[in-house]
Amino acid sequence: MKIATWNVNSLKLRLPQVLEWLGAHQPDLLCLQETKLEDRNFPVGEIEAAGYRAVFSGQKTYNGVAILSREPLQDVVRGIGGFADEQQRVISASLTTLSGPLRIVCAYVPNGQSIDSDKYRYKLGWLAALTGWLRGELQKHPRLVLAGDFNIAPEDRDVHDPEAWKDQVLCSEPERAALRELLALGLVDAYRRFEQPEKSYSWWDYRMMAFRRNRGLRIDLILLSAMLAESCTACGIDKEARRVERPSDHAPVDCRLSWDGTSGN
DNA sequence: ATGTCTCAGGGACTGAGA
Numbered sequence: 001m002k003i004a005t006w007n008v009n010s011l012k013l014r015l016p017q018v019l020e021w022l023g024a025h026q027p028d029l030l031c032l033q034e035t036k037l038e039d040r041n042f043p044v045g046e047i048e049a050a051g052y053r054a055v056f057s058g059q060k061t062y063n064g065v066a067i068l069s070r071e072p073l074q075d076v077v078r079g080i081g082g083f084a085d086e087q088q089r090v091i092s093a094s095l096t097t098l099s100g101p102l103r104i105v106c107a108y109v110p111n112g113q114s115i116d117s118d119k120y121r122y123k124l125g126w127l128a129a130l131t132g133w134l135r136g137e138l139q140k141h142p143r144l145v146l147a148g149d150f151n152i153a154p155e156d157r158d159v160h161d162p163e164a165w166k167d168q169v170l171c172s173e174p175e176r177a178a179l180r181e182l183l184a185l186g187l188v189d190a191y192r193r194f195e196q197p198e199k200s201y202s203w204w205d206y207r208m209m210a211f212r213r214n215r216g217l218r219i220d221l222i223l224l225s226a227m228l229a230e231s232c233t234a235c236g237i238d239k240e241a242r243r244v245e246r247p248s249d250h251a252p253v254d255c256r257l258s259w260d261g262t263s264g265n
Numbered sequence: 266a267t268g269t270c271t272c273a274g275g276g277a278c279t280g281a282g283a
Contacts, residue, residue, distance in 0.1 A: 009283080010271060034283085036272070061272050062282070111283055119282090151283095205283090206269035249270075249283080 001097065002027040004254035005106070005147035005220055006241075007203070011035040011066070015043055017244055019050050025238070027254060028070050029095065031106035031147045035064035042066070057091045065091045065106045065148070072096075073104075081136070083129035090130070094141070099259040102228075103141035105134070107148035112169045120169060123151070127178040135185055138225055146187060146223040149203075149250065152179045154189065158218035160201065170217055188229040190222040190255040191237070202237050203250045211242055220253045231258045 004027040008014040011032060022030065030052075035042070037058045047054045047068060057078040058064030065088060067073060073093035080090055092105040107130065112123035138144055152175045156162035165171040183189070191200075201216025210216060224232055235255040242251045 013271070034271095113282080208266090208268055210269095246270095 001029075001257045001259040002254055003029045003031075003104070003145055003147065003222065003257065004252050005031040005033070005149075005222060006252035007033040007108070007149040007220060007248060007250035009034050009036075009248045009250065011037055011043065011064070012041070013246070014248055015046060017241070017247065019046060020244075021238075021241055021252060022050050022052060022068070025252075025254065027068075029104055029145075030068040030252075031104065032066040032068065033064075033106070033108035033149045034062075035066050036061055037064055055091060055093050057088045059086075059088045063088045063108055065089060065108050067091060067093055067104055067106050069093075069095060080126075080129050080133045082133060083126075085126070089126075092137070097259055100143060101141070102259075103137070103144040105137070105144065105146045105148075107146060107150070109149060109151045111151050112175070114169050115167065115172050115174075117169075124174055124178060127175075127182065131178070131182045131185065134182070138185055138187075142225060143227050144225040145228060146182075147221070147253075149219060150179065150221050151219055152176060153217040153219055154179055154221070157198075158201070160199065160215045160217070165217075170219060183223070186226050187223040188226065188232075190224050190229070190232050190235040191218070191253065193229065193232055194235055196236075200237055201251075202253055204242065206249050220250055222253055222255050224255075228257060232256070233258045 052068040056066035089108040110123040112120040202220035204211040204216040
């Protein structure tokens with residue numbers, strides 16, 4: 001079973017690239033962030049024609065998340081329980097597989113703008129709320145995947161120039177501490193379970209030829225509960241998706257679980 | 266070098282957000 005996450009920076013504009021990627025990589029689940037679409041404008045028909053169902057939670061202009069799946073999704077929940085938030089940043093659902101139930105949580109963590117910004121304080125509060133809520137979710141759903149754009153580079157090795165990024169938003173110590181609190185619930189960064197190339201990133205600024213110079217950050221993560229981490233056999237970043245015509249500024253991250261696959265197979 | 270991309274409003278370009 002293959003699970004992927006991708007910040008597409010406008011699903012309206014990126015739909016051709018997403019359909020192409022679905023066809024080439026055939027994930028069982030794909031989490032999308034920054035769809036920037038109101039729900040009534042979600043391209044349900046095109047996604048269905050590609051063999052996928054979708055659940056989504058969006059808004060105009062900003063944010064917006066979705067989960068695409070080959071098999072039906074159940075128990076869809078929008079947002080973080082107990083945390084009022086007008087910004088559409090989280091959607092969760094369950095998938096029934098031959099190996100048992102799987103819970104998937106798709107998240108778009110606030111960017112934070114800069115460490116002296118109100119948006120940064122919102123980001124830290126948002127992360128605390130996410131962690132508090134997920135503690136209960138993990139008890140209810142021991143086989144849980146939390147995938148998305150975390151807007152945090154976990155460690156210096158996830159940063160092209162740690163000196164330049166030191167104490168900057170996406171790399172600051174309070175953000176990294178918040179991520180460690182989240183991981184302390186019993187979640188594992190799937191990417192770091194395996195040997196990986198040095199200088200591996202998932203996001204490159206559109207400016208300054210950052211992609212060509214590989215000046216990036218690894219901020220898109222797939223976190224697995226302990227029960228799932230054992231069955232994870234691979235995890236990678238598809239840099240090729242950043243080389244296409246009109247790319248997102250993020251590359252997709254995907255992982256493979258040694259599960260029996262979906263109920264239909 | 267605040268250098269690119271996306272969206273909305275309004276009907277050309279500017280500002281916000283990333």
